[in-house]
Structure formats: structure tokens, C-alpha cells
Amino acid sequence: MKKIALTTLALLAISGCNDSDKKKSDSVANNYTGIWDAPAYGELIEINSDSSLNIYRYTPDICWIEDSLSSVDIKTLETKIRFYDSTNFIERFDDYGTSDFHAPGTVFEKQEQLPYICQSDNLIDLVNLELEPLQTFDIIKNIYRHHYVDFNLKNINFDQLADSIRINLSDNSSQEDVAIALYQILSPLEDIHNSITLDNITLSSKNKPLYTDIIRQEFATTTGLPFSFEEDELTETQLGNYKQHASNRINKYLEGISYFEPEDKPVQVVAGGLISWFINEGIGYINIGAMFGYGETNEEQLESINKIMQDFIEANVNSSAVIIDVRTNFGGHDFISLAIAQYFTDSEMHVYSKQARLDNGFTELTDVILEPLETETYFNGPVYVLTSASTVSGAEVFALTMSALPNVTTVGELSQGAFSDVLDWEFSEEIKISIANERYVTPAGDWYEGLGVPVDIYVPFFEFIPDSVDEPIDPAIAAVIADLTN
Template identity: 35%
Template sequence: MKIFKLICIGVTAASMVACGSDSSESQISSKYQGVWQSPAYGQIYAIDDDSLKSYLYTSSYCWLEDSQEDFTTADLEVSARLISNENQLEVFAGYGTEEFSAPGMVFSKIDVLPDVCMQNLTLSVGDDGYQVDYQRDLAMVYEVFRDHYFDFSQKNIDIDVLYQLALEQLLVDSTEDELLEVIVEMLTPLADTHIQVISPDGDDYYTATNKPTLVSQFVAEFAQLYQLPFPIPVELLTPQLAADLNAYIAAMYQLQWDIVAGYAHEPASIKTAANGLIRWFEVDNVGYIYIGSMTGYGESNPDLTATELAQSELDSLNAALDSALTDLTDTQGLIVDVRTNNGGSDYISLAITQRFVDTPATHVYSKQAREGDHRTELVDVLLSPSERVQYLSPVAVLVSANTVSAAEVFTLAMAQLPQVTLVGESTQGSFSDVLSFELPNGVEIGLSNEFYLSPGQDWYEFSGVPVDAAVPFFTLEQRENDQDLVLETAFELLVE
């Protein structure tokens, strides 16, 4: 899942993460100073000669998200760069490195802070004078979605009606838990995988998928085995039953991999790298690569900046891909399996795709965000061949409804290459990065605000990337027969 927050608090954020670093420069260069606004993302930076303030805002509310003193040009340039003749500021931290990244968040310079930030700044928890006001908090959530959610029409949603219904449920003496429950109920009809409602304690109250996943399939099977209703009511989930359910899910995931591994001639022929996120083997001159995630390759070090972490991720990923593709370079075809890949970062997806590109400036997808009643300028994502080990023979990419987010971006990009065939089930249909707003009360809201389009302008949000050869994934019948029909179909396509 792709989450980006533009605040200066460390590597969990996606931008100004080297704040307050030692530097010989005592001031921020004048070319960066001023007020920078990204209306599509509800973000504002106010930069003066030695400090940066980050604001979040909606139509009626504005609040200070973070403030950094002793801020330098070096701190800024580790995360952002000027583009468009220095008229715009692009934040690339969280989207990759300065040298290799997916499209970042773009800010344009404005003369002064908007009136809502100048005259009606909302206090946050911990500020002197802050007061609990759950009706205000609900109104903020409503405005965040009304102003930024990418498309209510797909599911015929009237957010104004949902807000009024939610407001009626919020009482004067409501608690924070009740506020969170009201917010979740208001947003439930959207049924969007990338929506988040996270309490100040870090608990995510909102769970949804566009399509059934393996987990929901396993829970349904477990309920049938234990003669329980499905969905399983929370009140029936004793600690022991919950433990049994988790064990069943883990066992099914392990079985899925065991069936794949059974196609290798010998267990010893299966190689792994990047802590098991990359696995590969060869069968009868056809290669197989499992890619388990689009994140988690980098060094686990809280002292790394976002760009340093991205470089660490790319270094580890590239080393693993070099090993795998070198071993499989002479095969007549390659199977790339992302059926259980829940996503991560687009730059990882692009770095992998680049290994299969043979034409400079290949258009793999385009991206834009909702901005009021229109959209931001469409950004075309172009890839050129990697300078590292490549694979240019026929490729079958295995996908399913469990292929999510950045893994879908990978699928969409790979689908543009002439030697690639998609096999399995259409993907989950959850492309947009998660636009995150931490409200003044400490509740964090995440939502989808971006459009990912194919070069032909197809939008696969909710529906998922379609496949060339449709085959069901990991059905009960296949498990009972120790079969992977998706894998077998891909193999047949590559050797025919």
C-alpha cells in the first residue's frame, strides 16, 4: 500500500526528512522561499530563510501539521527539487530517489497563505486552547473526502447525504471511539481498499476490498469448517478461535507456495534473495520468479532519510534481480508471479519493469490527481531499458485479485510491453496512492485521490487490470489436487 505524508518527522514521512541537519548553509536559498501549494493534495509549505511550516487544509479548515526550525537548503534538497523553470516544487522523497523515482507531488508558488490558514487556523491536540469538538472533526473528514476523493460516481455515492446521516448519529456526549465508528459508517459505502481511519493509538478502524481476496476466501472456509456464520461475528471470536483462524490462514498461504515449489525439479534448485521476497527456479527451459512485495527490500534503520531508504531498497532489489535474471537469462520464457503481492512503492515496480523494457522512452502508464472539479495535468511515465541485467524473451505475468496497489502498477506497466502476457485473474483494482491527513485530534484519514491510466487512457480502478488468459487462482479443487492451473497455463503459453 502506497502512503505518502508530507511532514518533516523522519523516514516514516515522504518528504522533508533530514530536517535540522548540520550544514554550513545557515539559510534556505531564496529560490525556495515562499508559499508553495498543492491543491490536489491539500498541502501547503511555507518556507522562509531558515524554517519550514507544513499545513493541511480543506475548504473550511486549515491546521499546522509540522514546523521545522534551523532548516537548510541541504535539508530541502534531499527531498525536493525545483521543476518547470523553478516555478514548481516537486517532492520526490517517498517516491524514490532523485535519480530514479515515480512521479512525485508537485507544488506551485502562491503569493500568501490562503485566508482559511491566515484567519481560521485550527488548533491541534497539545496546543494551548485546543478543545475537543467531534462535530468539527467529522466535518473535517467530510471536507477531506468531498474535496479530494477521486470519484464518488463509480459507486453512486452522495457524500453530502452520508455526512448528514453521520452527523445525526454524533451526540453531544459521544466518545472518540464513537466518533471513529461514525466516520467508518459514513465511509463504508465507498468500499475502497485504500481508505484508512486510524485512531491516535494506531488502530485502523476501516477495512474494505474491491474484490474478495485469499484472506476472505480462507476465512469463509474456516467458518464452514467450524460451522460458524460468515462473516464471523466479532463476539464469537474467542482468543483460541482467533488463533486457530490465523493458523489456518498461514497454513493456506504456505500451501499455496508449497504447490508452486512442487513444480521445481528439486527443492534445492529454488533460490531466494532479499529475505525471501525474490525466489526463482527453472523448469524445462522456462524460468520462474516470485516477487513477494514492492517494499521491504531496504535496510531497517530509523536513522535513514526517505531517499536513503529508497536507495537501500533499490540496491537490495537490483542485486536480487541481477542474480535471478543472470541465472535465467538463457531460458526460452519467464514466468513472473505477483499473485500475492500486496504492493508497496511505485518506484520499486518501475525498477522491476525496466528489466524487461527494450525501447527507450516506453510509455507504461500515466497519472494525475483530482483537483476540485477537474484533474491535474496528466503525467506520462516513460521507461528506458535498464543498464543492468535484462530479460527480453517472452514473459508471462501471473496476477490475481490479491495483486494490489503498486503490484497493479507493475502489472499495468508490464502489460504495455509486446512480449508480455497476463495470466490469472484481474487485479484488485486499487491503484491510487493513499493521501493521508492527520487531523488536529490525532486521527489519521487516508483516501484515494489519484487516477492511474494506461497509455490508451483506460482506468482500471475497482475493476483491476484485465488478463489475457483467465484462469482461477488457488481454488479448493486445485489445492486438493496439488495443482496450480495458472502456473501451468503460463508454462504452456511460453513453450507452445
């Protein structure tokens, strides 16, 4: 199995203008020239000898050029791709971190020629594409059929389901009819990473309700509204009552945390409120609200999160334990999750493996190896990671990573169960889809898609805490304290 070490992924260094450097640049340019294919992602990169570049998207049935550049230089190219294992493979990493630190990217293998479906006579013209309703349904259905991670997760016969829904459509159907039909094939998959956008209507379904859904359902139940109500459908009074209910519920949750906050020291709030932390009774607590939003570029985000974590770890050098709260973290970038996790190990660890759906199987597993920091800035005492059903995507990758470390205990609820990166397909501004096409598995081979990361100590999240409770400390924090004192 291929392995990616996440600390020293160096690209080929090409700079300068003397003759030897020029020859090296030409040599590398010749190596990059060619057809590069990532069939599990339905993507091709064509780099031509004249430095032009085309990006294709394809299924076995259709192919189109998604983007083109008339000229690309090697220096720019190598901010996005690098050779992987040999000159027969490249890895595109720009969506996954920086050149020096990134999560597993998309790997492309060199091919002799474009597949038949992507040759010029067979390409579809997206600019002038006018799809009939049945064509739209069939194209999107087939992309899901070829790329969705595993229909057996929900015991779904996808072809049978799709055929039973398609018979209700015709070329006289409206786009709304098509959207509803597509939602009917997507909804049973119950994966937050699957979505369909038609004419600015985005449809998706979740595996478990988020805390925001719980708030909505509570309000709907007490007012007699349908669970699916939209805020713009409410009267001014109803909207005010709904916002007040949401505020009360969130404040009740925050009160449970604030009860544990120190009285003599301010809470540190950083990154525009995405992260807050404090130390009390020898225990460090940090709430991480997202795995994105820490800068304009990946480099800025990595620099920012490293500075925040260094400050937190240095402040906790004498702490007996650390609590990391990601219960309301809807996710973001895996590389942010991995960057944070590095601060809690002093040895190299295989934390998870990853692969993508390919035909009727999967690509080769890629092992993700978490390496210790080169500095002494790490905490290897007891660490408690708080999770819930509202711990989603990149935050789940963080929980999965941390659960592989020997000093970590997970507390709370199983996470959402939606680990995969999102595979996006865009036909136009009006037609877009997203698909979960990847498996994230533990070093032991366990796959938690649709289930969520297991917890060592189960504590329900976002339940009402009676006002009569004298010490309404957050139940998960209370469970941590109890575990430490046992």
C-alpha cells in the first residue's frame, strides 16, 4: 500500500535561468507532457508540448472539457501537482493542503492517449448544451451509479430504484420535476455529501440530524409547523419566536461549557471566533468550530492553525489533560484536521487509510501517516475528544485520526458518518452535483461511513438541561472529569 508522510512532501525545485537549470526545466516539462487519468474521479489532465492544458470530466458514456489553459509554466504547475512514486504518476494536491503538508490528493496515471469517449469527435459541448429532462436525469443518475461509494451501505438496488422513478418523467417534465425525481434517488443514500442543484434548488439528505435540525424540529413540534419549514415562509412573529428558541437552546449548551470556565482568567477567542480555549483545574479545553476559514490560501490557513495550536500547547505544558471539543464542527479540510492532530503525538502513527470507488471495486488503499512535529511543541498526556452527530466530514477525519492515538479517549455521540471528500460535477450554473466516492478506514480496516466514529464514553449531545440543576456543567465535560478522577 502506498504511504504519504505528511511533513516533508517536497516538490521538484526548478528555478534560475542558467543553462543547466534550463535543461532540467525542459526535462521535467517533457515528463509532465501527456495524458493523465484519474478514473475513480472521472477526471483527465492533458498537458501538451506547447504548454497548453485541458481538464476533462468523463463517465463511460459522456466526456467534456471542463477547463483549458493556453499556456502553463512549470513553476505554476508544480504549485498544484507533483510526481508521485514515479514519472508515470502525478498527484494533484492543491485542493488538499500545501506542497509541504497535505492530505492525500488525487492520483493520476499516465496514458498513451485519450479514451475514445474523450476524443474530439465524441466530446459534448457544455457551452451550448441544452439537455432534455430525461437526458439530465440519465446523466446524473449514471454519474451516481459509477461513482457513489457503496450502495450496499443502505441496502439499495440503485438501478431498480432509478428505473422506478424515471418512468414518471418525460421530455415534457419541468426542471422541478427532474429535481424531485433526482432527490428521490439521492435521499435513501442519507449522505450529507450527496447533493443535486438544479436551477438554484439544492437538494440533499443527512444520515443523522444536526443540532440545527434538532432546534428546527423542536420548534416545529411545539408550533405545529412542518419540519421542512423555511424561514421566509414564517410570519414576522413566528420568525422572531423561532430565532429566540434557537438562541435559548444554543445558550443552554454554551452555559454548560461556561460553567467550567475559570473565573479569574479570560477565555482566549481566536480566528474570528472559530476557536476558543481556556485552562481550568489543570485541564485545558479547546473548542474548534470548523476545519476551514483560517486564511485566504492553504498556506495562510496552515500558518494560522499552527500558531493557534502552538499557543494552546505551550499554555498547557503543565496541564493534566486536554479536552478538544468538535461537537458542533461541520468539517472542512482534512489537512487542517491532520495539522491539529500532530500536536498530540510524539511518534509516527498510521492513523487511517483512504481509497476511492473504481468500477465495481476500489482504488489501492493509501495509508496516511501522521508524523510528530520537529519541535518539542506537543502534548502527550490524556486527551479527550468530544464528538456528536453534528461532528461532520473533516471534523470526523480529525476524530478518526485522534482515535488512533494511544493517549486519546473519545466522549459523546458517534459522529455523522460522512467522511468522504466531495466529488463535484458542474455542467453549468444551473446543474451541479456532489458525490461521496471515498472510503476512510481505520488502521484495523474498520469503515465507519454511515455509522460515525465510535466513542469510548457515550454522552448524548444537545439534550435539555433542566433549569433546576444547581451545577449545569456540560455532561460531556462532567464525564471527562469523572474519568480522570476514577
